[in-house]
Amino acid sequence: MTxxxxxxxxxxxxGNVGIIRDLNLSVAQGERHxxxxxxxxxxxxxxxxxxxxxxxxxxxxxxxxxVISGLRPFEINRRGLSRxxxxxxxxxxxxxxxxxxxxxxxxxxxxxxxWKNVDSLPEVRERTAQILDDIHLTHRRxxxxxxxxxxxxxxxxxxxxxxxxxxxxxxxxxxxxxxHAETDRAVSLIRRLTEGKTLVIVEHDMSVVFGLxxxxxxxxxxxxxxxxxxxxxxRDPKVKEAYLGEEAH
Amino acid sequence: MNAKTTSTPTSTIAGKPAGDGLRFYGIWLAGIxxxxxxxxxxxxxxxxxxxxxxxxxxxxxxxxxxLLGQTGLLSFGHAVHYGLGGFAAxxxxxxxxxxxxxxxxxxxxxxxGLGGLVFAIIIGWLMTKRAGTVFSMISLGIAELVAxxxxxxxxxxxxxxxxxxxxxxxxxxxxxxFGPQLQVYYLIAFWLVISAVAMYALTRTPLGxxxxxxxxxxxxxxxxxxxPHVVRYIAFCFAGFFAGVAGxxxxxxxxxANAAYLGAIQSGLVLFSTFxxxxxxxxxxxxxxxxxxxxxLGLTSVTxxxxxxxxxxxxGIVMLSPGGIAGLVMMHRPLVRAGTLPTVIPSYLIAAxxxxxxxxxxxxxxxxxxxxxxxxxxPINLFGVAFSPASPLTWASAAVLLIGGFFVARxxxxxxxxxxxxxxxVARDRGYLA
Numbered sequence: 001m002t003x004x005x006x007x008x009x010x011x012x013x014x015g016n017v018g019i020i021r022d023l024n025l026s027v028a029q030g031e032r033h034x035x036x037x038x039x040x041x042x043x044x045x046x047x048x049x050x051x052x053x054x055x056x057x058x059x060x061x062x063x064x065x066x067v068i069s070g071l072r073p074f075e076i077n078r079r080g081l082s083r084x085x086x087x088x089x090x091x092x093x094x095x096x097x098x099x100x101x102x103x104x105x106x107x108x109x110x111x112x113x114x115w116k117n118v119d120s121l122p123e124v125r126e127r128t129a130q131i132l133d134d135i136h137l138t139h140r141r142x143x144x145x146x147x148x149x150x151x152x153x154x155x156x157x158x159x160x161x162x163x164x165x166x167x168x169x170x171x172x173x174x175x176x177x178x179x180h181a182e183t184d185r186a187v188s189l190i191r192r193l194t195e196g197k198t199l200v201i202v203e204h205d206m207s208v209v210f211g212l213x214x215x216x217x218x219x220x221x222x223x224x225x226x227x228x229x230x231x232x233x234x235r236d237p238k239v240k241e242a243y244l245g246e247e248a249h
Numbered sequence: 250m251n252a253k254t255t256s257t258p259t260s261t262i263a264g265k266p267a268g269d270g271l272r273f274y275g276i277w278l279a280g281i282x283x284x285x286x287x288x289x290x291x292x293x294x295x296x297x298x299x300x301x302x303x304x305x306x307x308x309x310x311x312x313x314x315x316l317l318g319q320t321g322l323l324s325f326g327h328a329v330h331y332g333l334g335g336f337a338a339x340x341x342x343x344x345x346x347x348x349x350x351x352x353x354x355x356x357x358x359x360x361x362g363l364g365g366l367v368f369a370i371i372i373g374w375l376m377t378k379r380a381g382t383v384f385s386m387i388s389l390g391i392a393e394l395v396a397x398x399x400x401x402x403x404x405x406x407x408x409x410x411x412x413x414x415x416x417x418x419x420x421x422x423x424x425x426x427f428g429p430q431l432q433v434y435y436l437i438a439f440w441l442v443i444s445a446v447a448m449y450a451l452t453r454t455p456l457g458x459x460x461x462x463x464x465x466x467x468x469x470x471x472x473x474x475x476x477p478h479v480v481r482y483i484a485f486c487f488a489g490f491f492a493g494v495a496g497x498x499x500x501x502x503x504x505x506a507n508a509a510y511l512g513a514i515q516s517g518l519v520l521f522s523t524f525x526x527x528x529x530x531x532x533x534x535x536x537x538x539x540x541x542x543x544x545x546l547g548l549t550s551v552t553x554x555x556x557x558x559x560x561x562x563x564x565g566i567v568m569l570s571p572g573g574i575a576g577l578v579m580m581h582r583p584l585v586r587a588g589t590l591p592t593v594i595p596s597y598l599i600a601a602x603x604x605x606x607x608x609x610x611x612x613x614x615x616x617x618x619x620x621x622x623x624x625x626x627x628p629i630n631l632f633g634v635a636f637s638p639a640s641p642l643t644w645a646s647a648a649v650l651l652i653g654g655f656f657v658a659r660x661x662x663x664x665x666x667x668x669x670x671x672x673x674x675v676a677r678d679r680g681y682l683a
Binding site for chain 1: 450451453454455456457458459461462464465466468469470471472473474475476479480483487529
């Protein structure tokens, strides 16, 4: 079976500075894959490279076997890859309902239509309502997204990300800045909503990573030093030295 | 405040709860009724002309808000589409007359719209590649380009004198000649209703919603499948079309199109109207267009420095109420719903007195300076009281009003703010305010 995401020998340089060096990553269909690594290792850059936010200097990225590196973000999104952002990135002046509905529109085939009433599209309405229900924000549907609490905004961020029905979902630190209770809620939310999908997640919270991931890759200085099951990663001496070891001090 | 604990009816906050369809249609029907009845009440030639100009200005401002309020594009050259629409309409009218085509006058604004649209299609793709400052600067450049071309390409734009036309020479429809201003007014009102309904409907389409998303966060839009460039481009084309319709109406009204139609002043005026009215609400530009056109017509006859007052009003609105008049109006909605508005009104009335005094002080100062310096010493007429611009008594009263008004107004507006806080707290407790 072709991998959901295949990153081959990707490099990203900003001027003379190599942020990502010879990055290789393979995520199987339906797998929950976590990318961990110290601050500044290039985790978010990796997401930006996969999702088309920035273009690799060399190397290629494949989504379900097709080369997507060089495509623009919306082209990649239309092929079934969706991502969230580390810093909350919602439509602040629009209501929660509108936020999710906008994310539903392309996938339901309404595109740039200016001849349809957006309020009378049954499949759009149902899907939006379903997602709001999934992310537990139905009671906040008419509140402008900018006025939500931080945790609610993070949940909305996840809602927007999954709304298009993408089969490959990239979540960039979805629980950053959350309390324990909120993190637990978010993790069960992620687990439920990405059922049957391929999930790649960047995360600092090790309990989240080891609880959620089928496989883990460790990124250090723009290079993946180890990739394997949580058990393998825990035992890997290189990882202990470079990353987990530091934390154990 | 942890919002999760307030399970009170927060659904009323963002407006438009389900089931107020009746009120929604009621507002539109009331608007149409006003348009029909207005000339019957104010039937003088002067007021008919004013209403016609206001109608045109509303269509133009609404078209501008497709860009500014809905898509977040600050254009400094929107009058280009208005002007080209006007020229297209004039040329079309002349062609209809000379070729004997069976196209009556009421269809002409459509050709104005096409003029605006075609130019938007040609120039828009390049212009909307980027939003923000880049877009604004390009719009300024294009505006200059077209404005200077209009004086060079004489056969198309008619040079200094412009292209004139005769609206009564077109084929008649329903026996209407469109000679009298009343008939022209109703033609403009008709197109105003059509355009306003169409532009409102546009905000309720997938494209309209995504335009808002592009305005709020163009980066994120790319990750939900949309190309923000395409969204901006289509919105730009619609704005160009309706600006062209407004230009076509102006061409019919004045029976001429000239370089002033597409110049920087016209572009500035529509930005001004839209912003003063308030870009966040659909009806904002309508209020702005009414006020600005009315002021423009009214102020020019009483003062030589009317642009200065425009500037002061604009700065005042930008600084004190960035949401414009519509923002000010809608701010009171939660209070109305919570029933606490009456607690604020008395403080408003108290604050109005020193504010008015301050305004009088400003007017006296501006007028006495401008009238003494321009050498024409005609008296300043303020609420029936005549002030001589050269008299020290006038300067003294101006100073007293200005300084006294300022300090008392500050105090009284502080009281308004306190009353507001109390009313808003109650509204918040009752769940009408986030």
